[in-house]
Amino acid sequence: xxxxxxxxxxxxxxxxxxxxxxxxxxxxxxxxxxxxxxxxxxxxxxxxxxxxxxxxxxxxxxxxxxxxxxxxxxxxxxxxxxxxxxxxxxxxxxxxxxxxxxxxxxxxxxxxxxxxxxxxxxxxxxxxxxxxxxxxxxxxxxxxxxxxxxxxxxxxxxxxxxxxxxxxxxxxxxxxxxxxxxxxxxxxxxxxxxxxxxxxxxxxxx
Numbered sequence: 001x002x003x004x005x006x007x008x009x010x011x012x013x014x015x016x017x018x019x020x021x022x023x024x025x026x027x028x029x030x031x032x033x034x035x036x037x038x039x040x041x042x043x044x045x046x047x048x049x050x051x052x053x054x055x056x057x058x059x060x061x062x063x064x065x066x067x068x069x070x071x072x073x074x075x076x077x078x079x080x081x082x083x084x085x086x087x088x089x090x091x092x093x094x095x096x097x098x099x100x101x102x103x104x105x106x107x108x109x110x111x112x113x114x115x116x117x118x119x120x121x122x123x124x125x126x127x128x129x130x131x132x133x134x135x136x137x138x139x140x141x142x143x144x145x146x147x148x149x150x151x152x153x154x155x156x157x158x159x160x161x162x163x164x165x166x167x168x169x170x171x172x173x174x175x176x177x178x179x180x181x182x183x184x185x186x187x188x189x190x191x192x193x194x195x196x197x198x199x200x201x202x203x204x205x206x
Contacts, residue, residue, distance in 0.1 A: 005045045005047055015037075019038060063203075065198070066105045068094065069176065071091070076088050080139055083137075088202070092175070104165045108161070113126070114127050124143075128141075141178075145171050
């Protein structure tokens with residue numbers, strides 16, 4: 001089941017048993033409504049196959065999109081709250097209907113992971129720092145869905161993974177902010193639709 005859907009197991013099995021129970025009993029409007037609700041949940045929590053571009057080569061490193069989404073904004077030479085360095089910032093939004101998985105944009109190690117909250121705005125977010133094989137550091141900031149629902153992340157500090165590996169998902173869409181090294185060449189534009197493992201966000205020079 002986890003190969004095809006992000007749907008939590010408790011919800012998946014609960015809906016399955018409910019559908020079987022209703023099927024074995026007298027026909028009613030509930031027998032129509034529950035299967036429709038089940039199909040909606042399966043669609044919302046679907047998992048796509050990601051074809052990671054292993055063949056891309058350049059004189060540095062390629063950073064691919066970690067999510068399905070739309071580029072909301074691009075800012076150059078900004079500071080991150082996590083590190084006192086200059087970065088390029090890319091903001092990506094995922095709506096309710098898009099596939100919600102997170103996929104590693106390049107092979108590397110999770111060098112830091114933490115969850116924060118902005119109490120004055122009642123908004124939380126998770127911050128992940130990925131260090132690639134070439135020693136480049138990327139910061140990915142995942143804001144909570146609807147301001148309160150945190151993303152589901154299956155990683156911790158010290159974990160390593162190959163490019164394109166799935167490491168979590170958004171329950172109901174959300175916002176991702178990526179901080180790229182200042183030596184990066186941004187290769188996307190605002191309002192562009194991007195796809196994990198395929199859309200090249202940036203090329204990082206050696």
